[in-house]
Amino acid sequence: MTKAITVSGLHKSFGRTRALDGLDLEVEPGEVHGFLGPNGSGKSTTLRVLLGLLRADAGATQVLGRDPWADAVELHRRLAYVPGDVELWPNLTGGEAIDLLARLRGGLDGKRRAELVERFDLDPTKKGRAYSKGNRQKVAIVAALASDAELLLLDEPTAGLDPLMEVVFQDVIGEAKEAGRTVLLSSHILAQVEKLADRVSIIRLGRTVQSGTLGELRHLTRTTIEAETERPAAGLGDLPGVHGLQTLDEAGGRVRFAVDGSQVDGAVRKLTEFGIRSLISHPPTLEELMLRHYGSELAANGHRAKGHGTDGQRTDGQRTDGQRTDGDLR
Amino acid sequence: MTTATTAPEAPASVGQVAGGNALAGTRTLIRFALRRDRIRFPVWILALLLGTLMTANSFSTLYSDPQDRANAARSMGSPAGLAMSGPRHYLDDYAFGSMLAHQMLGFMAVLVGLMSVLIITRHTRAEEETGRAELVRSTVVGRHAHLAAALSVAVLANLALALLLAFGLAGLGMEGIDTAGSLLYGFGHAAVGLVFAAVSAVTVQLTAHTRGASGMALAVVGVAYVLRAAGDSGENAALSWLSPIGWVQRSYPYVDNRWWPLLLCLALAVACAAAGFALSTRRDVGAGLRPEKLGRPTASDALTTPLGFALRLHRGMLIGFGAGLFLMGAMYGSILGDAEDMLKDIDQIQEALDRIGGAGVAESFASMVMVVLTVVAAVYVVMAALRPRSEETAGRAEPLLATGLSRARWVGGHLAVAMGGGTVVLLLAGLGFGIAGAASTGDAGLLPDLVGAALAYAPALWVTVGVAVVLFGWFPQASQAAWIVPVYAFVVGYLGQILQFPGWMNNLSPFGHVPRLPAADMDWTPLLLLSLVAAGLVWLGLAGFRRRDLETK
Numbered sequence: 001m002t003k004a005i006t007v008s009g010l011h012k013s014f015g016r017t018r019a020l021d022g023l024d025l026e027v028e029p030g031e032v033h034g035f036l037g038p039n040g041s042g043k044s045t046t047l048r049v050l051l052g053l054l055r056a057d058a059g060a061t062q063v064l065g066r067d068p069w070a071d072a073v074e075l076h077r078r079l080a081y082v083p084g085d086v087e088l089w090p091n092l093t094g095g096e097a098i099d100l101l102a103r104l105r106g107g108l109d110g111k112r113r114a115e116l117v118e119r120f121d122l123d124p125t126k127k128g129r130a131y132s133k134g135n136r137q138k139v140a141i142v143a144a145l146a147s148d149a150e151l152l153l154l155d156e157p158t159a160g161l162d163p164l165m166e167v168v169f170q171d172v173i174g175e176a177k178e179a180g181r182t183v184l185l186s187s188h189i190l191a192q193v194e195k196l197a198d199r200v201s202i203i204r205l206g207r208t209v210q211s212g213t214l215g216e217l218r219h220l221t222r223t224t225i226e227a228e229t230e231r232p233a234a235g236l237g238d239l240p241g242v243h244g245l246q247t248l249d250e251a252g253g254r255v256r257f258a259v260d261g262s263q264v265d266g267a268v269r270k271l272t273e274f275g276i277r278s279l280i281s282h283p284p285t286l287e288e289l290m291l292r293h294y295g296s297e298l299a300a301n302g303h304r305a306k307g308h309g310t311d312g313q314r315t316d317g318q319r320t321d322g323q324r325t326d327g328d329l330r
Numbered sequence: 331m332t333t334a335t336t337a338p339e340a341p342a343s344v345g346q347v348a349g350g351n352a353l354a355g356t357r358t359l360i361r362f363a364l365r366r367d368r369i370r371f372p373v374w375i376l377a378l379l380l381g382t383l384m385t386a387n388s389f390s391t392l393y394s395d396p397q398d399r400a401n402a403a404r405s406m407g408s409p410a411g412l413a414m415s416g417p418r419h420y421l422d423d424y425a426f427g428s429m430l431a432h433q434m435l436g437f438m439a440v441l442v443g444l445m446s447v448l449i450i451t452r453h454t455r456a457e458e459e460t461g462r463a464e465l466v467r468s469t470v471v472g473r474h475a476h477l478a479a480a481l482s483v484a485v486l487a488n489l490a491l492a493l494l495l496a497f498g499l500a501g502l503g504m505e506g507i508d509t510a511g512s513l514l515y516g517f518g519h520a521a522v523g524l525v526f527a528a529v530s531a532v533t534v535q536l537t538a539h540t541r542g543a544s545g546m547a548l549a550v551v552g553v554a555y556v557l558r559a560a561g562d563s564g565e566n567a568a569l570s571w572l573s574p575i576g577w578v579q580r581s582y583p584y585v586d587n588r589w590w591p592l593l594l595c596l597a598l599a600v601a602c603a604a605a606g607f608a609l610s611t612r613r614d615v616g617a618g619l620r621p622e623k624l625g626r627p628t629a630s631d632a633l634t635t636p637l638g639f640a641l642r643l644h645r646g647m648l649i650g651f652g653a654g655l656f657l658m659g660a661m662y663g664s665i666l667g668d669a670e671d672m673l674k675d676i677d678q679i680q681e682a683l684d685r686i687g688g689a690g691v692a693e694s695f696a697s698m699v700m701v702v703l704t705v706v707a708a709v710y711v712v713m714a715a716l717r718p719r720s721e722e723t724a725g726r727a728e729p730l731l732a733t734g735l736s737r738a739r740w741v742g743g744h745l746a747v748a749m750g751g752g753t754v755v756l757l758l759a760g761l762g763f764g765i766a767g768a769a770s771t772g773d774a775g776l777l778p779d780l781v782g783a784a785l786a787y788a789p790a791l792w793v794t795v796g797v798a799v800v801l802f803g804w805f806p807q808a809s810q811a812a813w814i815v816p817v818y819a820f821v822v823g824y825l826g827q828i829l830q831f832p833g834w835m836n837n838l839s840p841f842g843h844v845p846r847l848p849a850a851d852m853d854w855t856p857l858l859l860l861s862l863v864a865a866g867l868v869w870l871g872l873a874g875f876r877r878r879d880l881e882t883k
Contacts, residue, residue: 044882051732053880073736081732085883087725089643090539092625092633099629100639104733125624129538140729153732 002065004029004151004182005050010059012045012206019045021206022059027184032177034197035186036290042206043186044084047155050184051081064151077106080144084155084186086136088128094139095124101143113146119168134160145172152176152183158192170195190290202289210289217289222258224282225267229253230275239266253277355471359479360486363453367483374445375491378438378519383498385434385825389426390504399424406432409669410695413563413662414702414824416579417570419586425506427584430499431515435583436558437825439575442491442519443526443551446484450527451544453480455534458616467615474607477531481603484527492520511584514592518578521595525574526551528599531606538618545650552654556661563665574598636735640743643721644714648751651710655703655759662699663766663780669695692771696763696780697849701823703759704787704841708816710755711791714748715798719809725883738872741802745795745868752791760784776848783847789860790819793840796867803874806881815840 005027012020020042027033037043048054050063052072061068066075088097095117102108117124120138131139137160144152152173158166173183173196187193193200194214201211210217222243227233232252237245241263248254259267261284271279364371393399403424406415420432454476457463463476496516500509530547537543554573561570562579570576577591613619632638641648669691718741721727730740764780798812805811819841822831836842840863843856 048728048880048882053728053731053882055877055879072731073734076732077734079732081729083725083728083732085725086729087883089726091646092642093627095627096625096629096633100634101729101733103629103634104636104730104735106734124627127622127625130622143729 002029003027003062004031004064005033005184006060006062007046007050008060010046010049010061011057012042012049012054013057019206020049020056020059023203023206024208024211025201026211027182028199029182030177030180031198032173032183032185032196034193034200035184035203036188036190036193036200037186037203038188038290041203043203044155045206046203047081047153047184047186050153051076051079078149079151079153080105080147080149081153082137082140082144082155082157084157084159086133086140088131088136088139090127090129092128093125094122094128094131094135097128097139098124098143098146101140102147105147105149107148108143108146109148113142116142116145116172119172120165132160134162134165137161138165141169141172145176150181152181154183154185156187156189157185158187158189166192221284221289222260223264223284224256224258225264225271226256226280226282227254227271228277228279229255229271230277233271233274236267236270239263239270242267352472352474353478354475355469356475356478356482359453359466359471359475360482363479363483364486367449367452371487371490375487375494378441378445378491379494379498382430382434382438382495383502386426386430386499386502386504386507389429393426393429399429402429408691408695409563409665410698413559413665414698415562416558417562417567417576419582423585425584426504427506427508427511428582430507431511431579431583431585435515435518435579436555436575438519439522439578440551440555442488442523443554443575444548446488446523446527447530447544447547447551449484449487450480450530451534451540451547453483454531455538455543456540459538459540461616464615473611477534477606477610481527481531485524488520488523488527491523492516495519506584508584510587514581514587514589515583517592518581518583521592521599522574522578524599525595525602528602528606531603532609535606535609535613536619538616538620538622545647549650549654552658556658560661560665564668636739636743637746640717640747643717644744644747644751647710647713648747648755651707651751651755652758655706655755656762658706659699659703659759659762659764659784660766662703663763663768664770666692666695666763666767666776667770667772692767692776693849696767696776696783697846699763700783700787700847701819701841703763703784704756704790704844705816705820705823707752707755707759707787708791708794708819708841711748711752711794712798712812712816714751715745715795716802716809716812717748718744719802719806722806722881723883727880728882731880737876741799741872741875745799748795748798749792749864752795753785753788756784756788756791757781779848782852786847786852786857787841787844789857789864790840790844792864793860793867796864796871799871800867800874801871803871803876803878806878 003026005025007023007025010020010023010025011018023042023046025035025046035043035046045054049056049061050068052068052070052075055069063075064078068075088094092100098113098117099108102113120142122135122138122142126135128136137157141157144154154173158169161169170192173185176183177196183196185193185196197214199211199213200217202209202217226248230253232247233255236242236255236257239259241260243258243260245255245257248256257267264281268279393402403421405411406424407418407421412418414436416432416436420428424432454463457466457476466476467473493516496509496513499507499512499515526547529550530543533546533550534543536546554575557573558570558576558579561567561573561576570580574595577594581588581591609619630638633642718727721744727740731737760781760783761777763784764777767780768774768776794812794815797815798809801809801812819839822836822839823841825831826836840860843860845851845853845856
């Protein structure tokens with residue numbers, strides 16, 4: 001089966017600004033692919049090249065087996081797009097905009113449209129200028145999902161949605177995936193991608209820095225362990241792969257450290273020697289993955305880059321679904 | 331608003347401007363506006379200044395002989411001449427100064443009005459519409475600061491223009507252009523500019539949209555010009571006294587030098603500005619006084635075709651220009667009968683017209699009016715043809731072009747409306763002119779002639795669209811340069827007849843190739859060629875747009 005999207009060595013410059021610098025991306029049919037990167041890393045530019053709105057300077061791009069620049073219109077009938085910054089026509093109602101976009105794409109499912117309008121709690125009789133950012137976003141999402149597109153290109157689609165609507169969005173994307181559609185979801189909101197994506201690609205400065213399933217990526221990073229032992233655990237810091245060891249109380253009975261994925265076994269064995277009372281292990285979050293890739297930038301911005309994953313306030317690994325709001329790394 | 335309690339932690343500089351009043355921050359906003367317009371203002375002011383100085387200078391070569399000036403006075407004395415210039419009183423002593431004031435003041439008043447309206451809308455409603463005003467207003471900035479700053483900036487621009495005009499003209503040292511008259515001439519511009527600035531201070535309160543606000547204010551400018559044209563050319567001079575442009579012209583610089591009509595302007599400006607401030611307190615930031623209405627929850631079938639969609643976006647402007655041009659044509663048509671009556675006894679005019687080609691007085695007047703009507707239609711056409719560009723920069727083209735709509739069909743919808751709409755607008759202008767003209771002359775045969783004369787300009791409008799498309803396709807950043815076409819057509823077609831430009835300047839404009847019906851004979855060849863040129867330009871422009879990146883936000 002052909003891939004839904006293949007991009008290799010994509011370059012695109014705007015004047016002297018180099019937006020894409022050899023980007024690679026592969027999306028399998030039927031998967032939800034997370035496309036992660038900080039603002040300005042080239043996510044939107046990539047999507048616009050995939051739509052044939054921008055012409056690549058170099059590199060090979062195929063969408064659903066076709067060239068997005070040459071076959072733009074044909075391709076557009078098979079895909080739907082939600083821009084990151086939705087602009088609507090001030091004197092058209094939201095309902096009119098939905099119908100316009102969906103019908104120009106080649107028709108829409110009236111029943112699904114009505115259902116989506118209901119679920120997203122959208123008033124389709126308001127004029128475009130009267131909508132807030134979140135409501136404009138909903139208009140584009142409804143227009144995209146009310147059609148039978150095989151491929152959904154979503155550029156930070158929930159940027160203006162409130163947490164309740166974000167849950168609705170996640171449900172809707174889940175249903176799209178069940179229906180066999182392919183989704184490319186760009187975001188800098190890590191929790192969202194973590195919940196929805198089968199695989200992720202992380203880009204930085206117009207180049208792909210890592211790509212794979214969440215499991216694969218986690219293996220490459222560190223697990224945070226917080227342990228309480230009967231006796232102070234000595235010699236932990238000497239183990240290979242253990243980083244940022246902190247002692248949390250006077251007696252030394254509580255420790256926290258990060259350990260490389262391949263060295264977890266050794267660290268836990270060591271802890272058992274001191275009689276474990278409690279053990280909490282935090283799986284690496286995408287936030288930590290990102291921190292590893294953007295650590296230098298964050299440090300420059302005054303964040304603590306060193307000792308990431310050991311900062312208790314940042315890695316509240318036991319959080320519950322839909323409550324996390326601290327994903328924006330900017 | 332905050333009350334004037336003591337705020338020890340506030341920095342002194344802020345406390346100074348704040349004072350807890352509605353004008354807090356005005357001075358900062360004025361400086362900010364001047365910084366934003368550091369190119370725009372000098373360009374406007376220098377263009378107006380140089381246009382005036384060059385015109386005045388050209389008089390000394392064109393009309394060096396007193397006999398030439400007397401002849402000019404006679405030809406300008408026709409209703410058509412007076413409609414295009416100013417009141418008859420200037421003609422009593424047609425020296426360089428009175429000539430300048432007579433021929434330029436009304437025309438310049440429109441341009442100064444345009445400048446002032448754009449200054450106000452740009453710094454008030456446009457700021458609100460984009461949401462920038464909200465950000466600024468959340469700081470230590472008073473409720474009235476934006477409007478006060480915009481008005482102050484308009485005052486500054488108009489005063490600068492007034493002083494430069496006064497000293498520039500006095501500095502020419504031409505006979506009949508003295509310092510006292512030049513001062514009044516310059517400040518006449520400022521007075522009328524302030525009136526229209528204040529008018530737009532009101533219109534920006536009424537609607538939530540920049541386009542609507544400037545459109546309403548420019549409609550007032552247009553009505554003011556039409557009123558004075560009707561008053562100056564016909565029997566009913568009282569009409570001119572309803573127009574601020576008429577007031578300024580009746581200050582008679584270089585002739586009587588009376589300053590008091592400028593006080594009328596000032597009083598009107600103050601009244602309108604006060605109304606603007608008062609109205610602004612009755613609405614929310616970002617909203618207009620007219621409430622937003624709800625609309626259809628679903629789209630009609632017609633809307634979801636490229637053409638139907640483009641038509642919907644252009645609808646308001648098309649109706650506005652159509653109605654405006656119909657009325658403008660009717661206004662000119664209603665004085666067509668006078669033109670014939672008043673001029674047929676004057677031998678010299680008759681001789682001059684005989685030289686043109688034996689056409690009647692009414693026909694020559696009519697062909698001149700056509701130029702004016704066509705230029706207004708060209709303004710519509712350029713605005714319509716540049717719509718795809720504004721859609722693109724606003725980010726609204728992106729979602730559309732990500733659907734099954736091809737680039738060519740998207741632009742094509744807009745172009746079809748621009749070209750078809752331009753033709754309809756011309757037709758309406760010709761109908762208004764023809765119906766009123768036929769009624770005022772009692773010659774029913776004029777109606778088809780005048781409608782035909784108007785429609786003959788359609789291919790030139792299509793070329794104008796073509797120029798805009800080529801710019802859009804290949805040089806999108808320079809799309810606004812398409813405005814050169816109507817501006818040039820106006821300068822050559824309207825002023826060129828007064829200032830006697832050489833023929834090649836006329837040929838540069840697509841409008842210069844259209845036969846001057848009904849005075850001249852019909853000639854199909856140029857119209858066919860213009861249509862071909864238009865088709866070629868559209869093809870070229872679309873080819874460019876297919877090749878380039880879509881500009882995104």
